[in-house]
Amino acid sequence: MTFGDCMQRTSTALALVLSAALPTYSAISFADETLHLYNWSDYVAEDTLSGFASATGIRPRLDVYDSNEVLEAKLFAGSSGYDLVFPTARPFAARHIAADLYLPLDKSKLPGLDQLDPAIMSQLASIDPENAHLVPYMWGTSGLGINRDKVQAALGESADLDTWALIFDPETAAKLGACGISLLDDPTEVFSAALAYLGKDPNSLDKADLDAASALIKAIHPQVRYFHSSQYMSDLANGDLCVAMGYSGDVFQAQSRAEEADKGVVVDYVIPREGAPVWTDVMAIPKDAPNPAAAHAFIAYMLQPAAIAAVSNAVYYANPNLAATPLLEDAVRDDPAIYPPAEVKARLFVPSERSDREIRDLNRLWTRLKANR
Amino acid sequence: MTTLAERRSLEPWQDPKAVPYLRIERVTKKFDDIYAVDDVSLDIFQGEFFSLLGSSGCGKSTLLRMLAGLEYPSSGRIYIDGVDVTDVPAYSRPVNMMFQSYALFPHMSVEQNVEFGLKQDRLSRRERTERVAEMLELLKITELRKRRPDQLSGGQRQRVALARSLAKHPKLLLLDEPLGALDKRLRENTQFELVNLQERLGITFVTVTHDQEEAMTMSTRIAVMDAGQIMQVDTPTAIYEFPTCRLVAEFIGSINLFEGKVVATEGNAVLVETRVGRPMRMHSFHPMVLGTPVTVAVRPEKMRLCADFRDDGVNQLKGRVEDIAYLGDVSIYRIRVGDGALVEMTLTNVQPRTEQALTWEQDVAIEWSPSSGVVLTE
Amino acid sequence: MPAPPPNRAKHTHRTSRLVNIGIPYLWLGLFFLLPFAIVLQISLAEPALAQPPYTALWQWVDEGLLRIEINLRNFMMVAEDDLYLSALLNSLQVAFICTLLCLLLGYPMAYAIATAPERWRIILLMLIVLPFWTSFLIRVYAWIGILKSKGLLNDLLIWLGLIDTPLAILHTQTAIYIGVVYSYLPFMILPLYANLSRLDMSLLEAAADLGCRPMRAFLRVTLPLSMAGILAGSMLVFIPVVGEFVIPDLLGGPESLMVGKLLWTEFFSNKDWPLASALAILLLALLVVPFVMMQRLQQRIEGGRP
Structure with a gap:
């Protein structure tokens, strides 16, 4: 993946950042806080960021990449300034864990982890023992x-x-x-x-x-x-x-x-x-994240079935949240290419x-x- | 080499049978709507040192550039040695030019600069080397041959430029302000050298200059130009002594001008009434009609102190010394005369200054002879 | 009032001179030597799964015992693997051909601007500089739209009936040439213009007067005198093009292997910072040699002092 690609969808990203920049102050605890997200381009629903902002009062700022390599270079260089990143689990997140780049999650702040597909979780556990650092986001x-x-x-x-x-x-x-x-x-x-x-x-x-x-x-x-x-x-x-x-x-x-x-x-x-x-893309918090509390809040938000279902409906990727499956549009849930039947899954x-x-x-x-x- | 006496007896421009080497025939050059050169005709003869003299913008440089082929006339013809070269491009003309800026090639040594034109002629290497050596020798710059233009003084560059333009042995050499970039002392020495060179080589020189002294010193003939036109063509002496119009008279040296009108004619002399005193009697080469408005022109050195001032005398003025400029060899006196006009008089300082006859505020009478000035009608 | 000590002026003079000389060196040290030293240091390290992803060059093992590890394998690998060599050679070739094309296109343009009437010059120069007002990336992207198989160029050629099937230009080396020449042409034209506009036209008149036809006058006078501009323009094109990444990435195909892309792969895909640094150091060395040579040549042409 290349530098040029990154620029291609910057305009969409810019629109997202602008819409996310509209402040909402409904919650008191996080007022005036900012969350710096670094995610793939075109990888959230239209209302994901605004929904998060109104639910928590944290202002999300989204930067986008479209190659794991770019994300990785920033992480290894250190002080990326991002609170939450979305690498692909293998081989990227695996070696980030090996290089000790991520903060262990405070699972007490993440209700809803138990709704995630155990098959995916156990598979992730082979690169992230006890699922200490990674929460799956989408898979495809x-x-x-x-x-x-x-x-x-x-x-x-x-x-x-x-x-x-x-x-x-x-x-x-x-x-x-x-x-x-x-x-x-x-x-x-x-x-x-x-x-x-x-x-x-x-x-x-x-x-x-x-x-x-x-x-x-x-x-x-x-x-x-x-x-x-x-x-x-x-x-x-x-x-x-x-x-x-x-x-x-x-x-x-x-x-x-x-x-x-x-x-x-x-x-x-x-x-x-x-x-x-x-492949599975996961959420992880860099060790040097400026605001890990806000990052936890975002993961918690994305663990809500409605929030993650909206993303799947928008980007046509399957999510690992079993509770979200009933909330998906039929066209998404029933598409064997998105949610493959068991015999395909086996291959x-x-x-x-x-x-x-x-x-x-x-x-x-x-x-x-x-x-x- | 001809002596001055020989020359005088057979000046080609006075000989109706002489064939001009360079003929300029009704040449006009227009830039947009401006006439830079306006209907100029000139005949220049073999071996002449001819100067185009005028202030900047008078068209003299444009005329020279047309001779070189760097500009083409809007109308008119140019003949060199009988051949119509009007439409011949610069690189094919048998003419060389020394540029005002010298235009030396900065990336070439002195030697290479001089050799440049010879290379275009496809001369053999041996011939070129000989010719270059000859030119360097002639201009006494052999020591400088390996240097580049930016390592030379102004005077040295001028010599290199001259050597380069002479290297092809042109029959006609054009010089655009050849001494313009030199300081005064160097200029004076070079003037004589240039004349000697020209006489030795027998090449026809046409130079452009705004410096009247330079033109006077070097030229066989001078053409005074103004506003694209030629005002007068003549020998330096004639231009100085017998200007044909006020413009030429004023351009060369200083001169006293008295405006008036013809009141009487007496043989080859006229009587002119002016505002500054009694009538002036002057020789005139042309018959004049009574009442013609004219200007009497008398050079300051033609004025002299008047021993016996008479109330009915002609060419005599009374006045008071207002200003004295001491120049060493001569002094210039400014004398306020009757009508409030200032008259300039130059006297040679025969005595040391302290013993001079005239001082400030002294009343004096001055006079001049009828043959020592001209009567101008334009 | 007592007179200031006589050596005071001298002293401040010396200080200001020190500052005058010092600033360029400080600049050089801060923005060239220091980064270079860092890159050099990385090139001598080994890749590691850590942050940053390479080993430290030295470490204190014990009190008074400093261990320095210098790893030359990166340089050896770059030297041994013909992939890197061929990428370097291809980059040099692309840069050379593009510089030549820029020169062939840019010289007549610069000459035309320099000799145009005064009131036209500023307009023509504006036209040269105008594309800079649009982002470089967007301009390169525009070329994708022009060159692709259903792009403007192919549509036009088919419409004109010159070709039947679209030409495959995008994702080839040709597309790189087009993109690079387009992008870097102003860098050739501007120094050439600056040089040619200072050319004393009376020199050409003198050449003509000495019997030189216009073409020869160009070859013997204009061309040698504009050599400084040619060298400056060529360096401004050649050096960045060797390491160019964006244009080959966007317009080039898989076969146009250029060192800029290889650097990207080593740095991002392989996370091999040391090898990428070694490659960068070799590239720099490769560029400094011709640069110094050109500098020498330029001094000889300009100065002319023996």
Whole structure:
């Protein structure tokens, strides 16, 4: 993910900050306090910040990023000035905990923790013992965004659409290259998808497996228009891309943009049958947060089923709050791509922990692959 | 080298059969609506040291630039050695110019500057080296050959510029204020050097200057210009002694002017009545009609003290010394005469100053001869 | 009133001189040497899972025992891995070609402005500077709209009937060239203009008078005299373009490997600050050499003193 991306949605963020800046003084205890949030762009509901402000009297200030790396660089540099951040659990939050960047939560201030999905909590506990630092915010999958009409025009009506073969099978990719293929600029995600397509362990670091995945990516490289982690949203919506590997919620946003534009572009999100990476974004309080009390207040607010359901309804990502599920719009709750049924869930895989060295090697391999060297 | 006497006997401009080397024929140059040069015709002969003299903005530089090909006339023709060069670009004209700012190439050494024009002529390396050495020798700047322009004094730069413009052995050299950037002492020495050089090389020089003294010293002939037009073309002596109009008379040296009108004609002399006293009798080269308004012009050094002042005498004035300027060799006296006008008189200081005849507030009578001034009609 | 001690004036004079000389050095020390020292120090450390994410260069182990660890592996890695070398070479190539293109485009423009009538000059200069009033990022984004497959340029070319299928320009090295030349052209034009506008036109007249045709006069007089402007403009373009990140990131494709992007990856994706610092140090070294060479050349041209 890149610097340019960060700027793309700054205007939305600015609007959010402005609306959040309208002060409300209903609660006395937090009057005149400010909470500095650092979150992904387009990752809250329209009324999240104003609702929080009127519930607590704390003025939230929202800055946005759209890559974990940018967030991470600020955290490691120290004194980021933020009270609450929203990293992806693996591998990011995991190594932040290892580097002792986060404040342990005061769970007495967080009623409603018990409503969170125990499956997700126990899975998080493997990187955050006793769930001491992290509260899950949203989760989703990385799959394929598809322009159905164009793909079917290129491959035929009866073609299978729920498979990584759309991008990883060189022959299929060659047919789709002209109307546009994009991949995420994220080696972990792309490698695990490629390995899943090859029928291997998606988390494998075995050299032979990685070589096979590299060869696969090299073979389809000429058909890839770009490696990018957010550009595909607008291109999918405009019909400039046929197939994009993307994050579920982002593809859904592209889908609704395409519907709004009403130019006959239909975007689908599919979870390939070979399996797909699943990820969880979490809330965490940096150790040097200026106002950890306000951060706790925000987590507590987001633990309210109505508040978190509103976010899911807005951004099309699943939330881990079981009590919130009844409050979701039907279209969200019943969408198997957002809340996958059990048999699909079984095929999703969680990226495993990796050492810094392993990640660096993977990233350097990735840079080389992208440059086609 | 011709002597002055020889020269006088065969001045080309007096010889109707002589063919001019440079002919300027009804040349006009307009910038937007302003006439910088207005219908100028001039013939300049081989070997002349010709000066265009005038105050700034009179069009003399524009005329020179047209000769060089740096400007093109709006109308009129220019011939050099019989060839119409009016539309020939600067780089093809057989003419070189020394620029007022010298325009030396700052990124080249003295040697390279001098060699520049020769390179354009595709001379062999040996010829170029010889020619450069010759020019450096001629201008006595051989020691400076490796220096760059910014390491030279004003006088040295002037020599380099001259060497550069002479290197191509032009038949016609144009000099734009050649001494303008030098200090007074250096200027005087260089004047003579320039004349010697010109006579030695036999090149025709056309210079532009605003300094009348410089023009007088160096030139064979001078053209006095004003407002784009030529007022008078003549030898320095004639320009000084016999100006044809008030403008030329006033531009060169100082002069006493008495306005009046013709009251009588007596052979080749006229009687002019002025406001400052009795009529003046002056020689005139042209017949004059009675009543013509004229100006009598007499140079201060032509005035002398009058030993016998007569009430009915002509060319005599009475007055009182109001101001004395002591210049060493001469003194200038300002004398208030009858009508309140001031008359200037220059006397050579034959005696030491302390013993001079005239002092302030002294009543004096002055006079001049009918042949020592001119009667101007314009 | 007693006269001030005679050496007082001298003393204040010396102090003011010290201040005059001192300020540039202080500036240099504070804003160049100090950051450089910090980056150098990081480049000699090892990445670590900590805040900050690298090891300390020295630590007191015991009373009187200072342990200094210098890790040269980052430099070795940059030197050994051809990825970094090829990124550096590609960056240099992009910078070189862009500088050349800027020069070829910028020189005639600067010359035209410098020789334009007085009242036009200020307008033309304004036009050169005007794009700066819009954010650099937005201008680069605008190029995405122009160059993309359904963008303005392709639409225009198809409409004109010059091409049938859209040209793939966006996400290629060509797009980087276009973006860089567009963005950096003013940095070439302005110093060239400053130089050319000071050019004494009588020098060209003198050249013509000495028999030099306009083209030769340009080559022998104008060009050598504007060399200082050419060098200044070229440095202003070349040096930042080598490390340019935004333009290759937005307009370039995956194959346009440039050192700026590599630095970003090392710093952000790999959290490998030491390696990123080592890369930055090598880049700096690589740029300082031509810079010093150009400086020398410029001194020779300008000063002309033996």
